[in-house]
Amino acid sequence: MSESGNVIGFPTHEGVEVRHLRAFVAVAEELNFSRAAERLYLSQPALSRQIRTLERLVGCDLLHRTTHRVELTPAGDALLDRTRPVLVSLDEAIATAQSVGGELAARIMTIWAPMTALAETPMSLETTREVFEHVLAQTPIPPDISVRAVNAGGCSALSLGDDPAILYLHGGGYVLGSAYGYRPLAGALATAAKSGALVPDYRLAPEHPFPAALDDACAAYRWLVDRRGDSRGVVLAGDSSGAALSLALLLRLKADHEPMPAGAVLLCPSLDLSGSMLTPSERPHLMDNIARVAAAYLAGHPIDDPLVSPLRGDLSGLPPLLVQCAVADRARPEADALTERAHEQGVDARLELYPGVVHVFQLFWSFLPEAADALAQAARFIDEVLAEDSATADSAG
């Protein structure tokens, strides 16, 4: 036993790597090189090479190879005995480490679960709104941020932090969501940008279809510009349908020759009310409710109006846009198309992708590293466009 103990006494023997041990265990368990190679997704020569390397490093033969079969030598037997548990605990350790990622995904799923359930069993609008607010309430509000109710040019709004420079238009498909529910996300963005955010409670459909939301966003924008003294001191931000509303606001400002803000941050934009750009989903998905959302918001208004379908608009002359999206978000083609179109039309538009599938993953900034990073990047962009504009204003003045 002491001999075999010695063999295993060098698990960290210089040069012995985990893959050598895995190769050995696979061959020892299968007693067949081609099956073991298949199991490891290795070519047979690569597998043989690894076994030979291991034998050289350990200093003895571990396997007897004959034309018809593979057998373990006593040394091989001893090594197998002691290696298997090592690999199992190593795999467990790695799984535990990786589940830090998996755990986060599970946490997001738990928070979203009530909304996901709605995709399978649709409820009344009233219940859906309640569930959405409940979900939003699961995410924390950044500490030390002041929240005040303000009347922003006739639109009731929350002012998060001091001296807001960000006009935040919340998501929720024009039918759900509130300034109150979005205190966590808008507050986190404001905190990251070391600024304040104004979050209007724009009127929701179906009670108030288009253009009520846009009118309210416009009123809040004018109020904020007035407060800041300069439109270039204001940055728009919005998530999902709030990003579409931000673009609609920019298009309306352009059409009315009103001053533009310094830029816009568009988090996981959801821009296409027809739903035809969504990547397919195997399971029932909230985004499949887009037709009901569209009907509620449009209430007969033509869907090809750029103010409701900004991807159809002429984007030239818009200020810099930062577009963020999760790589596997079903609405990702909309983010791609927006960036592409804006870029073609001469707008400074940047697309930032983040790993994951979650629409508006930024909501989970308090525990999801990608979300915290995304908000930090958005804050950098906000800093940059505000600084650029004050620099331009200085040189102009």
Add this chain to the structure above:
Amino acid sequence: MPLRAPTTLRLRSPDGPLRIHLAQPLSRSTLSVLVLITDADPPQICRALADELTILTIATERATLRDGTRLLEWTADHATELGADPDQLLLGGAHAGAWLAAYLALRARDDGWPVIRHQLLVHPRRFPAIAMSTSLTGAPPATIIGPPTASHSYAHQLRLAGVAVTVTAWLSRTSHADERT
């Protein structure tokens, strides 16, 4: 082929978020994907290669083994989400990143994953360590771009190991004017 608007991807890593540059040809078909390890003007070289080769090119910003490994492994797992074919994975390195790419290609060969269809070594600086210590048999076919002198020994050893190698002075549009002389 014209390219889509510049895109960045931010990947979680133990050293903090990695900024990754993406250059996508405007193509409706599924593209091959080139993972490029480089620290020399990544956006420019990334776009030049994507344009030249009509391939989705995804580049690190630093030429480190850690960043290269992270990007290669992430891309092998998620190429489909980027609209690329995970079975058509190429690995490349430019300048200081070239030998890291060569090394990672060998490591992938040993591990059996991910399967690298081709290695592209752009303007390699040096290769001694790997060339001397490891068998090159079974390494992915290689294209080495750069002045012959720097790449000769590695190209030679790859050929001795039975690996198909193309050495070319420069792809037509990937050059930096100052390095061409």
